[in-house]
Amino acid sequence: MKYIEKLRNSGLRPTKQRLQICEVLFNSEKTFHFTINELDQKIKKQINDKISLATIYNTVHAFEKKGYLKQIPINSNQTYFDTNISDHHHFYDLKEEKLIDLENADVGPINILKKINGKRIKSVEVLVKLED
């Protein structure tokens, strides 16, 4: 299995559930956005074994902590994650309640001129809200 190494290298035991979740998350050409609920549905469709919701929560958070997933900062009652961990931004269509990727090339370089003592910039995320 191609994910066993990845998991072991980051100190996560390659359990059956984690490997199956890896398949669902990382085994497609395209990256995508999801909520825990949507992921749960996707897993139900693609995987025969049942994975408990608690495990999905645990796993997604573990992957996020290891940098395999990113949380998307957006105001919603559900948390959105992204399998695209590259530096990029998002449109948020307010009417459709849909996220759309903005490639880095679609946004001019962003210059943060202010500095805070003793702090480093971890990420810069742009959310562009769209209306009709």
Next chain:
Amino acid sequence: MKYIEKLRNSGLRPTKQRLQICEVLFNSEKTFHFTINELDQKIKKQINDKISLATIYNTVHAFEKKGYLKQIPINSNQTYFDTNISDHHHFYDLKEEKLIDLENADVGPINILKKINGKRIKSVEVLVKLED
């Protein structure tokens, strides 16, 4: 009262509760960030009458819809609002879990090159995450 006009002009009846919430939100030199819970505490301290939590939720959402408050897109279990409705951005200190204003001048101009058919850009918000 100085807020009566403001409310009436935007089609909101100037009720006692709304006027009192206006006092708490807009009657200070500095703008600030808050969660509903924090606002509830602030109201308890500054106002003698009791305002029900439901009213606080209703009012904050009404004010947000009218443009007197802005929601800050951030991943948190609670929704953050900002009394600063000018075009500006935020630092988020991951360790302290604190929001810090970034004046518009602190961020270079942001150029969104991609267009979506039939949609207009409503807002562009930058969240800069800070770590130690």
Next chain:
DNA sequence: ACACCTTTTTAGAATCATTATAAACTACTA
């Protein structure tokens, strides 16, 4: 293969922010 220990999974309960409900109340208008 076996024993041992730690990590992980799991179902279900608990938590907590937010929204819905529906009855009482209040601002406005005639």
Next chain:
DNA sequence: TAGTAGTTTATAATGATTCTAAAAAGGTGT
């Protein structure tokens, strides 16, 4: 002052997320 539409309120309901504690599985050494 009566009528009505908009508001407030306490409380219940919802729903995402986290907690719990017991069972299962992974890893290691023998």
